[in-house]
Amino acid sequence: xxxxxxxxxxxxxxxxxxxxxxxxxxxxxxxxxxxxxxxxxxxxxxxxxxxxxxxxxxxxxxxxxxxxxxxxxxxxxxxxxxxxxxxxxxxxxxxxxxxxxxxxxxxxxxxxxxxxxxxxxxxxxxxxxxxxxxxxxxxxxxxxxxxxxxxxxxxxxxxxxxxxxxxxxxxxxxxxxxxxxxxxxxxxxxxxxxxxxxxxxxxxxxxxxxxxxxxxxxxxxxxxxxxxxxxxxxxxxxxxxxxxxxxxxxxxxxxxxxxxxxxxxxxxxxxxxxxxxxxxxxxxxxxxxxxxxxxxxxxxxxxxxxxxxxxxxxxxxxxxxxxxxxxxxxxxxxxxxxxxxxxxxxxxxxxxxxxxxxxxxxx
Numbered sequence: 001x002x003x004x005x006x007x008x009x010x011x012x013x014x015x016x017x018x019x020x021x022x023x024x025x026x027x028x029x030x031x032x033x034x035x036x037x038x039x040x041x042x043x044x045x046x047x048x049x050x051x052x053x054x055x056x057x058x059x060x061x062x063x064x065x066x067x068x069x070x071x072x073x074x075x076x077x078x079x080x081x082x083x084x085x086x087x088x089x090x091x092x093x094x095x096x097x098x099x100x101x102x103x104x105x106x107x108x109x110x111x112x113x114x115x116x117x118x119x120x121x122x123x124x125x126x127x128x129x130x131x132x133x134x135x136x137x138x139x140x141x142x143x144x145x146x147x148x149x150x151x152x153x154x155x156x157x158x159x160x161x162x163x164x165x166x167x168x169x170x171x172x173x174x175x176x177x178x179x180x181x182x183x184x185x186x187x188x189x190x191x192x193x194x195x196x197x198x199x200x201x202x203x204x205x206x207x208x209x210x211x212x213x214x215x216x217x218x219x220x221x222x223x224x225x226x227x228x229x230x231x232x233x234x235x236x237x238x239x240x241x242x243x244x245x246x247x248x249x250x251x252x253x254x255x256x257x258x259x260x261x262x263x264x265x266x267x268x269x270x271x272x273x274x275x276x277x278x279x280x281x282x283x284x285x286x287x288x289x290x291x292x293x294x295x296x297x298x299x300x301x302x303x304x305x306x307x308x309x310x311x312x313x314x315x316x317x318x319x320x321x322x323x324x325x326x327x328x329x330x331x332x333x334x335x336x337x338x339x340x341x342x343x344x345x346x347x348x349x350x351x352x353x354x355x356x357x358x359x360x361x362x363x
Contacts, residue, residue: 002363003100004032005092005118007109011036012059016252019126019150019170019281020105025057026350027363032057033091033100038064050091058095063087085115092116101362104144107137120362124168125158126150128276137161146360148353151277166356170281171346176256177288179338183257187223192243193326195294196223196262198255199282204272207234209296212315213322214241220322225250225258259289264325267295267309275301283309288341290334292325294318308337 004027010018012034017025024032034057038046045061052058065080092100102118107129113121123144129137141147141161148168149155155165187194197210201224211234214222220243227249228235238244250258259265265286275298286293287308294310296318297303303311310325312318357363 002027002030003097004030004103005088005097005100005116006032006034006103007088007105007112008034008036009106011039011061012053014053016249017173020103020124022171022173022346023124023350023353024103025054026346027354030056030363031095031097033095033097034059035088035091036061038062040064046087050095060088060091081111082115085112088112088116101357104140107132107140110136110140110143113140113143120145120360122146122148122357122362124148124150125154126170127278128154128157128274130274141165145362146356151279153275153277164360166352168349168353169344170279170284171344171349172281172284172288172341173252174288174341174345176253177259177285177341178256179260179288179290181256183260185261186247186254186258187221187245187261190221190245192219192221193263194221194223194245194261195264195266195322196225196259197266197268198225198259198285199280200226201228201232201235202270203229203231203233204270205229205232206269206271206296207232207238209268209312209315209318210234210244210266211237211241213319214238214244216319217322218243221245223247223258223262225255255285256289259285259291262291264292264294264322265289266322267293269296269298269301277304279304284341284344287337287344290331290338292328293337294321294325305340308333308340 006024008020010020012021038061041064043064046063050058050060062084099117099119101120103122105124121144123140138161141158144162147158147162147165149158149165150169155167158165210222222244224246267283295303297311297313299313303309310321312321354363
């Protein structure tokens with residue numbers, strides 16, 4: 001049975017599992033130690049014992065590092081990473097892990113390579129990391145036996161550093177969105193057509209299309225589903241509108257009920273995030289319902305799925321395309337959207353991972 005040491009950039013979550021969790025937990029015939037980053041400088045979760053979350057997966061929280069420690073402060077910088085390395089190695093010894101496959105997900109993991117014994121190295125890149133120095137990621141990609149990239153743009157970005165890059169887009173937990181399930185109506189009594197967004201409402205999420213549309217079309221309802229960062233500048237105005245409904249975060253097994261309740265689903269950009277070409281899992285969830293999708297694009301952005309998504313480049317066009325989407329003939333392209341979702345099911349994605357790693361002799 002293959003041993004895998006996973007250094008994740010996201011915590012393990014039973015409510016909303018992320019990309020790394022979705023992938024490594026599906027790898028067959030493996031034993032996995034999954035290390036999550038500390039959530040704050042005062043996070044003392046690393047003092048707890050490992051938690052067995054699956055028969056083959058044990059999770060740990062890594063000690064916090066009092067970032068930012070400039071790399072120029074070499075003594076403090078190295079001491080912090082030495083502490084991290086000793087913590088991980090202690091867990092490896094406890095679980096009798098010997099030279100596991102090392103799965104990394106963040107450029108900062110480059111500082112642990114010299115402290116850990118491993119048989120092979122994988123780097124899974126799912127976004128542009130603009131905070132760490134570029135040489136960290138370049139060195140990590142160069143050292144990796146296999147690099148997975150979540151988009152073609154990310155693959156091109158890393159291509160000078162590695163010749164072993166495989167495209168691995170995000171996926172979807174497809175059974176949660178099966179169309180033939182009797183679902184409860186989470187918005188009873190509301191007769192207006194509902195246009196919905198599902199996902200975290202970050203402080204830089206551009207909600208101007210929803211604000212503009214809700215003011216222009218008071219006969220439409222707009223649903224915001226997900227955790228809310230109160231620093232988002234559009235929230236105060238949206239909260240004053242009677243046709244905007246903020247449902248907050250919902251359990252993963254109930255998200256589909258809300259999406260199926262909508263007539264149109266909306267995709268919005270984050271203002272401060274660079275364009276990386278990564279398709280968010282949310283979009284595949286939208287496709288799984290077969291519902292029309294309207295996306296707000298940046299001026300220099302090209303729609304990744306022009307055959308199944310209405311792409312708008314300004315606010316007026318956004319409203320016009322929402323109206324077209326509401327009038328879309330039933331089953332016009334719904335089957336094509338659902339086929340896109342089926343192709344992105346996580347078991348298919350992980351089968352490709354296993355094929356690549358097995359071919360490379362890493363599994």
